[in-house]
Amino acid sequence: MTDLINLTLSDAVDGLKAKQFSSKEITQAFLTEIDRSNPHLNAYVVVTADKALAMAEAADKKLATGKSVGKLEGAPLGIKDLFCTEGVRTTACSNILGEFTPPYESTVTQNLWNEGAVMLGKLNMDEFAMGSSNETSRFGPPSNPWRRKGSNAALTAGGSSGGSATAVASDLCLAATASDTGGSIRQPAAFVGVTGIKPTYGRASRYGMVAFASSLDQAGPLAKTVKDAALMLEVMCSADDRDSTSLHLPVPQWTKSIGKSVKGMKIGVPKEYRVAGMPDEIEKLWSQGIAWLKAAGATIVDVSLPHTKYALPAYYIVAPAEASSNLARYDGMRYGARVSGGGSLTDTYEQTRATGFGAEVQRRLLIGTYVLSAGYYDAYYLRAQKVRTRILQDFEAAFEKVDALLTPTTPSAAFAYGEKSGDPVEMYLNDIFTVTANLAGLPAISVPAAVDSQGLPLGLQVIGKALDEEACFKVGAAIEDAAGFNARPERWW
Template sequence: MTNLTTLTLAEALDGMEKKSFSSLEITNAFIDAIDKANPHLNAYVVTTPELARERAKQSDAKRAQGKAGALEGAPLGIKDLFCTEGVRTTAASGVLGEFTPTYESTVSGNLFRDGALMLGKLNMDEFAMGSSNETSHFGPVVSPWRRGNEDSKLTPGGSSGGSASAVAADLCLGATATDTGGSIRQPAAFTGTVGIKPTYGRCSRWGIVAFASSLDQAGPIAKTVEDAAMLLQSMAGHDPKDSTSLPNALPDFRAATQRSIKGMTIGVPEEYRVDGMPQEIEDLWQQGIAWAKDAGATIKPISLKHTKYALPAYYIVAPAEASSNLARYDGMRYGARVSGKDLNATYENTRASGFGAEVQRRILIGTYVLSAGYYDAYYLRAQKVRQRIAQDFRDAFGSVDAILTPATPSAAFALGEKGDDPVAMYLNDIFTVTANLAGLPALALPAAVDKQGLPLGLQVIGKALDEESVFAVSAALEKAAGFRAKAAKWWL
């Protein structure tokens, strides 16, 4: 029998439908793989093998009765930002302690409704604040990829580093993730996986620990564009419990991956050429343009002239919202508590010991830009810039169907390489934050490896609510790229 953990989601569901293997068999295969790999990769912070086996048996029974759901019996990983009923949820932070929700997030609940099961909770940057998965209370995630012949441990990207590492290392069929400024797409690009951030409001934020509420959006990390479409189909949908959830009907995302892009116009923004960008990234971008042309698309140069202001605006808006959202973690109602001589001292002690350095940095930035005398100068101005960025995209989409850019300005770097320089770390999101600020769907897919054997990705950005075009273009590029590289399982 094929090594079950190497199958794509589509292949696994097809195999279970044909009775080539059961959900319990593939679930056990993943549990064994996690036992071997996780001590080296630190991708999972909680594993739920008994719960997974029980759900797998239920799925096998449902399939036998002809009642299989769209994802029946598929073992997935769930990012530790999603509340999971009866399973510890900490957002990889010490401040939440052993918090165990009594409810299920809408997104994970949707997946379970369709028959998927959970192998465990995946590591991440604390409160999703980071680009390298080094800010986690549980320690950094290690990428399964290696640089050339080196043994240095590489980042899988962040904040959804556990999700990306687990999918790349065949420790689940797919994973939930979240993207506030690139936290799905950058890890996907770093690990040779596929990740999509859908239109803001496509997926409910209810039951997801908040970072920056106007930017956060859930999405999947998967092995292929088709798998990502299948997962998003289940994850998305209107939720009356989330006031930002969109009531629009869901199109057939999987069908869109089979659509021709002949006759489509794809925009290429000049502003995405940045100083110091490696030649390999530029070469891959040009190759992606050539692939799109070969598939019948027309290429059109476009201008997104406010792009250079995106990162500064993002790093005002996101910390401001974070400082507001994280005020609730005070040691009073739930989570960790460090007592002090009075109420204020208890607040201070709890937050000082519970929050890591990066989270504290962003809370302080956010509190500063929202403070009296600075609100207009910083926060209000950043929101105005955000509107200009959104308008740039609206203008561009008047004449193009999708936009093609690099996903990241480099391949994965080693753990510790940029930890001392927050600005260098923030620059990892230079190609991704614009889609969050404008609320647009964007997908990263693997398209090549660099000279050291590390994955490089392309990004496809679409119009609001037009994930179908994003999937169509991405699938065409995926087919042309024929990316087959896999990380060597050096932990075995």
């Protein structure tokens, strides 16, 4: 039975349709594995066993009759704790949400259930998705299933979608939902050796997603293969009247891009991503990626994105500013945990928020409030939004010459807990290669490509033009093919 959990999502969906096994069987196999492994890995913060089995039973009925069988019928998935799930506690791993149990469903998860998927539970994340190591979760961080050769040190699975990454990499679900504001899908994907994609801004509805920075937040999947990621994304995306920034465009059949040749494609290599102090192994991986794509028939073109170095500082104005507005709603009045201040209403607000928000969230809210405060708006927020335009213009100029860009996903492999939590800025630098795609709203995929000398996975990133996820999937699949990445973490848990 245990081999069912090792299947890819695409194979599992095919197996279910061919009645090789039932949804109840594969769902039970995952629940058993979660029972055994989650105490060590801490990927799930809620396990919805009863709901999963009920959903599996409903899927099995449909599969038996063969009528209205969904694209994901009977496939068990994990859901990042950022997506509101009706009747299932959703806290974005923050204390301030208390035992919040949404009376409604997010559009992204509803799309998955409409296609027959089964929910196994809610996955760990950084509090409000603010972090790159999952250390800011109220439930403590998950453990990366990978460890350095000959070391027992617990490594981060990245952040903010660390729980989703851990669950996919250790076979605790077939695939998972995640979200990406500055790299929160792609960095964890690279750290655990799985695939993750952030679509073009507006492809996936933000309705029912706990908001962090509204102009940057996008949902996307973490999955075992590029094809699985395409299948997940196809179902997750939709035009949605409940999100005014949702793109009212048809969702392409991305699974059909897999396997299409990259012959004749022009792939840009941005010189500014060769940052000072980048480890040789990352440099080597990048050169290897270039060689693979050349061998597959693509042409490599050197390009320049001159404003790259300003992306992170701009992000650390825009994201905290938007967060400080979005998180103003957590006042302890209508939902969440209220902490009485004893005195005035303002005291209650202040105590509720001081108690409910963790240190990193408070830090960002203070930064955000400061940069938006009277007299500073032009110098900070407005300037940052103008720098953002410059970054977008860089990309537009590059995309006149090339079809997609190839970069490393992260400047290093997974690090150990505590290694980078001392200095906020050092932690922020993790997102140096990923954050530009958020600021410009572009689609970007991370594909596992190699292991480093310590035995840890490393990822390559492909950034596409706006609305051209297909290029990400095509080039991503070409890298996947060439890399033949089949390393698995050695089981220690």
